[in-house]
Amino acid sequence: MRIVQMSDIHVGSGLFRPDLLTAAVDEANAIEPDLVAIAGDLTMEGYSWEFEEAKEYLDRLTCPHVVYVMGNHDAKNVGYRSFEDLFGLREGARVIPVPEGEAKVVALDSTKPDLDEGEVGREHYAWLDSEFRGWDRGPKILIVHHHILAVPGTGRDENNLRDAGDVMAILREVGVDMVLSGHRHVPYVWSISGVRIVHSGTASSMRVRGSMPPSYNVIEFGSEGVDITLREPGKGAAGEEPLASFAREAVKTSRFYPDFDRYVRYDTLPF
Numbered sequence: 001m002r003i004v005q006m007s008d009i010h011v012g013s014g015l016f017r018p019d020l021l022t023a024a025v026d027e028a029n030a031i032e033p034d035l036v037a038i039a040g041d042l043t044m045e046g047y048s049w050e051f052e053e054a055k056e057y058l059d060r061l062t063c064p065h066v067v068y069v070m071g072n073h074d075a076k077n078v079g080y081r082s083f084e085d086l087f088g089l090r091e092g093a094r095v096i097p098v099p100e101g102e103a104k105v106v107a108l109d110s111t112k113p114d115l116d117e118g119e120v121g122r123e124h125y126a127w128l129d130s131e132f133r134g135w136d137r138g139p140k141i142l143i144v145h146h147h148i149l150a151v152p153g154t155g156r157d158e159n160n161l162r163d164a165g166d167v168m169a170i171l172r173e174v175g176v177d178m179v180l181s182g183h184r185h186v187p188y189v190w191s192i193s194g195v196r197i198v199h200s201g202t203a204s205s206m207r208v209r210g211s212m213p214p215s216y217n218v219i220e221f222g223s224e225g226v227d228i229t230l231r232e233p234g235k236g237a238a239g240e241e242p243l244a245s246f247a248r249e250a251v252k253t254s255r256f257y258p259d260f261d262r263y264v265r266y267d268t269l270p271f
Contacts, residue, residue, distance in 0.1 A: 001098040001139060001221035002033040004063070007182025008202035010073065011054040012044035020214050021057050021204035023234035029062045031218060034098050035105065036063045039182040039200060040071025040145030042087075046079025055086050065096045067107050071145040071183065072118065072159070075111035093131045100223055101138035106131050110146040110161060117159040118146030118183075120167050126266040128167075132174040139221055140176045149192070151184040151199055153210050159183075166264045171195045173260050178221075186212050187230050187243055194250035198228060217243060224248050 006024060010016050028036055038058065043050035051074075058066070068087045070080060080090060090109040095102050106128065110118035120128070132140045148164045148171075150157040161167055171179065172193040179197045186209050190197040201215040202208060213232050220227045225248055232239030 001103060003219040004028040004031055004033045004036045005180050005200045005217040006203040007039035007200045008041040008185055009054060010041055010044050010205040010207060012050035013205050015206040017204050020233040024203050024216055025057055025060050033063055035096055036061055036066040037143050037180045038068045039143055039180050040069050041073045043074050046074050046076035048082040051082040051086050067105055067143055069107045069143050069145050070109050070111045072111050072116050075113050098138055103139040103141055104135045105141045108144045110144045117162055119162045122267045123269060125170060128170055129174055132176055142176055142179045144181050146183050147181050147199060149190045149197055151186050151188045154184045154186050169264050185209050187215055189244035191246055194252050
């Protein structure tokens, strides 16, 4: 399975670079991925015209499976309405055919209006579990904007998922293979308890941190291993460098004895 992961496009920012987004889209088309994951912050302020401009670029993607989630900047100014009008539902699950079978991909909206921090929310826990538990036909992939684990080189960590502990426990419990997220503008990969968490940088703005350039990720998900490459838009081979590489099956040497439901209990909702 081949994935192109982009995030933090930030159309509308004074630091947005149209040339970088055009290059990223063209390069993604040349890669011919099975999935393009756009992990939030398509806009800067959530205005409808920003979403419309972002859509003009992203509509050029030729991949038949492009999945979008909202970011905290998209949630400003009641931006969820424009997102839904132009990009569809803010969250959902789909099955994507891949060379090794079928991948289950879940898109989750972690945003709260006008707040930088995110939250999955207890109302999502049972649904998240039901979509992944028992899936055995291929990779299990979650796309969510906010970071679950802190990203180094990004300063003080004040706006991650507020319920990160519960969410990580669920992802480990149901055996999610990979989480794709953005938000911090720095590409980085964590592997913890069998869950690989892959952060992408800002694909098309100069809202960068430290020495990290604008970039997106290419993920090769094979039967034996997973390789993740960082790419700088418009730089060709000179802008590629390895980000992470690990075995397809996570090596698990730890055992956890208390029952899962001693930590996380799913709400029973009246609907």
